[in-house]
Protein backbone atom coordinates (compact mmCIF):
# COMPACT_ATOMS: atom_id res chain seq x y z
CA UNK A 576 0.00 0.00 0.00
CA UNK A 577 1.27 3.50 -0.82
CA UNK A 578 2.16 5.67 2.15
CA UNK A 579 0.89 9.19 2.63
CA UNK A 580 1.62 11.97 5.08
CA UNK A 581 -1.49 11.62 7.23
CA UNK A 582 -0.58 14.66 9.31
CA UNK A 583 -1.79 16.67 6.32
CA UNK A 584 -5.41 16.93 5.39
CA UNK A 585 -7.91 19.13 3.65
CA UNK A 586 -11.04 19.70 5.71
CA UNK A 587 -13.45 22.24 4.26
CA UNK A 588 -15.57 24.36 6.58
CA UNK A 589 -19.25 23.83 5.96
CA UNK A 590 -21.08 26.92 4.72
CA UNK A 591 -24.57 25.57 5.56
CA UNK A 592 -26.01 25.53 9.07
CA UNK A 593 -24.16 22.95 11.20
CA UNK A 594 -26.25 20.21 12.82
CA UNK A 595 -23.57 18.14 14.54
CA UNK A 596 -19.78 18.17 14.66
CA UNK A 597 -16.84 16.27 16.11
CA UNK A 598 -13.90 18.01 17.73
CA UNK A 599 -10.55 16.28 18.19
CA UNK A 600 -12.25 12.90 18.22
CA UNK A 601 -10.03 9.93 19.05
CA UNK A 602 -11.15 6.32 19.29
CA UNK A 603 -9.13 3.48 20.83
CA UNK A 604 -9.97 -0.22 20.81
CA UNK A 605 -7.72 -1.28 23.70
CA UNK A 606 -4.27 -0.09 22.64
CA UNK A 607 -5.24 0.22 19.01
CA UNK A 608 -5.80 3.81 17.87
CA UNK A 609 -8.69 3.63 15.36
CA UNK A 610 -9.67 7.28 14.81
CA UNK A 611 -7.11 10.09 14.90
CA UNK A 612 -8.20 13.60 15.77
CA UNK A 613 -11.31 13.80 13.61
CA UNK A 614 -12.74 17.30 13.20
CA UNK A 615 -15.81 17.29 11.02
CA UNK A 616 -18.91 19.44 10.74
CA UNK A 617 -22.13 18.08 9.29
CA UNK A 618 -24.60 20.32 7.50
CA UNK A 619 -28.25 20.35 8.55
CA UNK A 620 -30.68 18.78 6.05
CA UNK A 621 -27.89 17.59 3.83
CA UNK A 622 -26.54 14.13 3.07
CA UNK A 623 -22.90 13.47 3.96
CA UNK A 624 -21.14 10.31 2.80
CA UNK A 625 -18.23 8.70 4.63
CA UNK A 626 -16.04 6.82 2.16
CA UNK A 627 -12.72 4.97 2.33
CA UNK A 628 -11.21 1.51 2.13
CA UNK A 629 -12.25 -1.34 4.40
CA UNK A 630 -10.92 -0.78 7.92
CA UNK A 631 -10.35 2.96 7.41
CA UNK A 632 -12.62 3.81 10.35
CA UNK A 633 -15.88 4.92 8.73
CA UNK A 634 -18.20 2.78 10.88
CA UNK A 635 -16.20 3.45 14.02
CA UNK A 636 -16.55 7.18 13.42
CA UNK A 637 -20.26 6.95 12.57
CA UNK A 638 -21.00 4.97 15.74
CA UNK A 639 -19.45 7.74 17.85
CA UNK A 640 -22.14 10.15 16.69
CA UNK A 641 -24.81 8.42 18.76
CA UNK A 642 -22.62 6.80 21.40
CA UNK A 643 -22.81 3.31 19.92
CA UNK A 644 -19.13 2.78 20.75
CA UNK A 645 -19.64 3.22 24.48
CA UNK A 646 -19.20 -0.44 25.29
CA UNK A 647 -16.69 -1.19 22.53
CA UNK A 648 -14.07 1.52 22.65
CA UNK A 649 -12.66 4.55 24.43
CA UNK A 650 -13.82 7.72 22.73
CA UNK A 651 -12.05 10.98 23.58
CA UNK A 652 -12.95 14.42 22.24
CA UNK A 653 -16.25 16.15 21.72
CA UNK A 654 -19.39 15.52 19.71
CA UNK A 655 -21.20 18.85 19.70
CA UNK A 656 -24.95 18.74 19.12
CA UNK A 657 -27.20 21.63 20.08
CA UNK A 658 -24.47 23.26 22.20
CA UNK A 659 -24.00 20.06 24.21
CA UNK A 660 -21.08 17.68 24.12
CA UNK A 661 -23.01 14.44 23.77
CA UNK A 662 -19.82 12.45 24.34
CA UNK A 663 -19.80 13.69 27.94
CA UNK A 664 -20.37 10.80 30.33
CA UNK A 665 -23.26 12.52 32.14
CA UNK A 666 -25.35 12.69 28.96
CA UNK A 667 -28.23 10.20 28.76
CA UNK A 668 -27.42 8.00 25.75
CA UNK A 669 -31.03 6.90 25.32
CA UNK A 670 -32.10 10.51 24.87
CA UNK A 671 -29.24 11.00 22.38
CA UNK A 672 -30.39 8.01 20.35
CA UNK A 673 -33.95 9.31 20.16
CA UNK A 674 -32.63 12.35 18.35
CA UNK A 675 -29.87 10.60 16.44
CA UNK A 676 -31.21 7.36 14.96
CA UNK A 677 -29.20 4.63 13.32
CA UNK A 678 -29.80 2.02 10.62
CA UNK A 679 -27.30 -0.80 10.14
CA UNK A 680 -25.90 -2.71 7.20
CA UNK A 681 -28.04 -5.82 7.69
CA UNK A 682 -31.76 -5.15 8.02
CA UNK A 683 -32.65 -6.05 11.62
CA UNK A 684 -36.42 -5.75 12.10
CA UNK A 685 -37.88 -7.21 15.28
CA UNK A 686 -39.61 -10.61 14.87
CA UNK A 687 -42.93 -8.80 15.21
CA UNK A 688 -45.51 -7.38 12.84
CA UNK A 689 -44.78 -4.40 10.59
CA UNK A 690 -46.99 -2.25 12.80
CA UNK A 691 -45.36 -3.41 16.03
CA UNK A 692 -41.92 -2.67 14.61
CA UNK A 693 -42.89 0.97 14.15
CA UNK A 694 -44.83 1.37 17.39
CA UNK A 695 -42.54 -0.51 19.76
CA UNK A 696 -40.12 2.35 20.42
CA UNK A 697 -42.90 4.88 20.80
CA UNK A 698 -44.84 2.73 23.28
CA UNK A 699 -41.64 1.99 25.20
CA UNK A 700 -41.26 5.74 25.52
CA UNK A 701 -44.71 6.15 27.03
CA UNK A 702 -46.63 7.20 23.91
CA UNK A 703 -49.96 5.37 24.01
CA UNK A 704 -52.40 7.85 22.42
CA UNK A 705 -54.05 5.84 19.63
CA UNK A 706 -54.28 8.81 17.27
CA UNK A 707 -50.63 9.72 17.73
CA UNK A 708 -49.57 6.09 17.17
CA UNK A 709 -51.70 5.75 14.03
CA UNK A 710 -50.33 9.00 12.65
CA UNK A 711 -46.73 8.01 13.34
CA UNK A 712 -47.28 4.59 11.82
CA UNK A 713 -48.58 5.99 8.56
CA UNK A 714 -46.28 8.99 8.27
CA UNK A 715 -43.12 7.00 9.08
CA UNK A 716 -43.94 4.30 6.55
CA UNK A 717 -44.76 6.97 3.97
CA UNK A 718 -41.53 8.84 4.57
CA UNK A 719 -39.60 5.59 4.19
CA UNK A 720 -41.47 4.93 0.91
CA UNK A 721 -42.97 1.69 2.22
CA UNK A 722 -46.58 2.62 2.97
CA UNK A 723 -48.03 1.79 -0.44
CA UNK A 724 -46.46 -1.67 -0.34
CA UNK A 725 -47.59 -2.64 3.17
CA UNK A 726 -50.64 -0.58 4.10
CA UNK A 727 -53.01 -3.52 3.62
CA UNK A 728 -50.93 -5.99 5.63
CA UNK A 729 -49.62 -4.13 8.64
CA UNK A 730 -50.14 -7.17 10.86
CA UNK A 731 -47.87 -9.33 8.70
CA UNK A 732 -44.53 -10.37 10.16
CA UNK A 733 -41.74 -7.95 9.28
CA UNK A 734 -39.56 -10.97 8.62
CA UNK A 735 -41.79 -11.87 5.66
CA UNK A 736 -40.76 -8.68 3.84
CA UNK A 737 -37.99 -8.61 1.24
CA UNK A 738 -34.54 -7.43 2.32
CA UNK A 739 -35.06 -4.03 0.72
CA UNK A 740 -38.48 -3.64 2.35
CA UNK A 741 -37.01 -4.71 5.71
CA UNK A 742 -34.36 -2.03 5.38
CA UNK A 743 -36.97 0.64 4.58
CA UNK A 744 -38.93 -0.64 7.60
CA UNK A 745 -35.82 -0.12 9.74
CA UNK A 746 -35.59 3.43 8.39
CA UNK A 747 -39.29 3.93 9.18
CA UNK A 748 -38.76 2.53 12.69
CA UNK A 749 -35.98 5.01 13.22
CA UNK A 750 -37.88 8.04 11.96
CA UNK A 751 -41.00 7.10 13.97
CA UNK A 752 -39.06 8.43 16.97
CA UNK A 753 -38.85 11.81 15.20
CA UNK A 754 -35.05 12.09 15.26
CA UNK A 755 -33.21 15.02 13.75
CA UNK A 756 -30.27 13.02 12.45
CA UNK A 757 -30.14 9.62 10.74
CA UNK A 758 -26.93 7.61 10.70
CA UNK A 759 -26.92 4.97 7.98
CA UNK A 760 -24.14 2.35 7.98
CA UNK A 761 -24.00 0.89 4.47
CA UNK A 762 -27.79 0.53 4.40
CA UNK A 763 -27.89 -0.81 0.85
CA UNK A 764 -24.83 -3.03 0.70
CA UNK A 765 -26.83 -6.23 1.27
CA UNK A 766 -29.48 -5.29 -1.30
CA UNK A 767 -30.05 -5.85 -5.01
CA UNK A 768 -29.70 -2.89 -7.44
CA UNK A 769 -33.43 -2.08 -7.57
CA UNK A 770 -33.77 -2.09 -3.77
CA UNK A 771 -30.58 -0.03 -3.57
CA UNK A 772 -32.06 2.61 -5.87
CA UNK A 773 -35.20 2.72 -3.71
CA UNK A 774 -33.10 3.29 -0.61
CA UNK A 775 -31.18 6.03 -2.41
CA UNK A 776 -34.39 7.74 -3.53
CA UNK A 777 -35.68 7.47 0.04
CA UNK A 778 -32.50 9.01 1.45
CA UNK A 779 -32.68 11.91 -1.01
CA UNK A 780 -36.30 12.58 -0.02
CA UNK A 781 -35.59 12.25 3.72
CA UNK A 782 -33.02 15.03 3.77
CA UNK A 783 -35.83 17.59 3.61
CA UNK A 784 -36.57 16.64 7.22
CA UNK A 785 -33.42 14.99 8.52
CA UNK A 786 -29.68 15.41 8.50
CA UNK A 787 -28.21 12.24 7.04
CA UNK A 788 -24.74 10.77 7.46
CA UNK A 789 -24.14 7.59 5.51
CA UNK A 790 -21.25 5.13 5.27
CA UNK A 791 -20.95 3.72 1.78
CA UNK A 792 -18.50 1.58 -0.14
CA UNK A 793 -19.99 2.73 -3.40
CA UNK A 794 -18.43 5.85 -4.82
CA UNK A 795 -21.21 5.99 -7.39
CA UNK A 796 -23.73 6.00 -4.56
CA UNK A 797 -21.87 8.77 -2.74
CA UNK A 798 -21.94 10.94 -5.87
CA UNK A 799 -25.61 10.19 -6.49
CA UNK A 800 -26.96 10.97 -3.07
CA UNK A 801 -24.61 13.12 -1.03
CA UNK A 802 -23.97 16.82 -0.78
CA UNK A 803 -20.75 16.42 1.21
CA UNK A 804 -18.21 13.60 1.38
CA UNK A 805 -15.50 12.71 3.90
CA UNK A 806 -12.67 10.43 2.80
CA UNK A 807 -11.12 8.27 5.55
CA UNK A 808 -7.75 6.50 5.38
CA UNK A 809 -6.20 4.46 8.21
CA UNK A 810 -8.32 6.22 10.82
CA UNK A 811 -7.60 9.73 9.53
CA UNK A 812 -10.02 12.06 7.82
CA UNK A 813 -7.90 12.93 4.81
CA UNK A 814 -10.32 15.13 2.93
CA UNK A 815 -13.75 16.59 3.47
CA UNK A 816 -15.60 18.78 1.04
CA UNK A 817 -18.66 19.19 -1.12
CA UNK A 818 -19.12 15.92 -2.99
CA UNK A 819 -18.69 17.53 -6.42
CA UNK A 820 -15.40 19.14 -5.36
CA UNK A 821 -13.99 16.05 -3.65
CA UNK A 822 -14.77 13.76 -6.58
CA UNK A 823 -13.91 16.12 -9.43
CA UNK A 824 -11.01 18.05 -7.99
CA UNK A 825 -9.60 16.29 -4.91
CA UNK A 826 -6.98 18.24 -2.96
CA UNK A 827 -5.06 15.36 -1.40
CA UNK A 828 -2.97 12.71 -3.24
CA UNK A 829 -4.51 9.89 -1.17
CA UNK A 830 -8.00 10.96 -2.20
CA UNK A 831 -7.22 11.13 -5.88
CA UNK A 832 -5.41 7.77 -5.76
CA UNK A 833 -8.38 6.17 -3.97
CA UNK A 834 -10.88 7.61 -6.42
CA UNK A 835 -8.84 6.49 -9.42
CA UNK A 836 -8.23 3.02 -7.97
CA UNK A 837 -4.45 3.63 -7.75
CA UNK A 838 -4.32 2.92 -4.05
CA UNK A 839 -2.72 -0.49 -3.58
Ligand SMILES: Nc1ncnc2c1ncn2[C@@H]1O[C@H](COP(=O)(O)OP(=O)(O)OP(=O)(O)O)[C@@H](O)[C@H]1O
Pocket residue numbers: 604609627628629630631632633634635636647
Ligand atom coordinates in the same frame (compact mmCIF):
# COMPACT_ATOMS: atom_id res chain seq x y z
N1 LIG B 1 -15.30 -3.83 17.94
C1 LIG B 1 -14.03 -3.68 17.55
N2 LIG B 1 -13.01 -4.11 18.33
C2 LIG B 1 -11.72 -3.95 17.96
N3 LIG B 1 -11.34 -3.35 16.81
C3 LIG B 1 -12.30 -2.92 15.99
C4 LIG B 1 -13.69 -3.04 16.31
N4 LIG B 1 -14.43 -2.48 15.30
C5 LIG B 1 -13.53 -2.04 14.40
N5 LIG B 1 -12.26 -2.29 14.81
C6 LIG B 1 -11.02 -1.93 14.10
O1 LIG B 1 -11.03 -0.52 13.88
C7 LIG B 1 -10.55 -0.22 12.57
C8 LIG B 1 -11.62 0.54 11.79
O2 LIG B 1 -12.70 -0.35 11.55
P1 LIG B 1 -14.10 0.13 10.97
O3 LIG B 1 -15.04 -1.03 10.99
O4 LIG B 1 -14.52 1.36 11.64
O5 LIG B 1 -13.69 0.49 9.47
P2 LIG B 1 -14.61 0.70 8.20
O6 LIG B 1 -13.93 1.73 7.37
O7 LIG B 1 -16.01 0.97 8.62
O8 LIG B 1 -14.50 -0.72 7.51
P3 LIG B 1 -15.56 -1.51 6.58
O9 LIG B 1 -15.71 -0.67 5.36
O10 LIG B 1 -14.87 -2.81 6.30
O11 LIG B 1 -16.82 -1.67 7.37
C9 LIG B 1 -10.14 -1.54 11.93
O12 LIG B 1 -8.77 -1.73 12.14
C10 LIG B 1 -10.95 -2.55 12.71
O13 LIG B 1 -10.30 -3.80 12.74
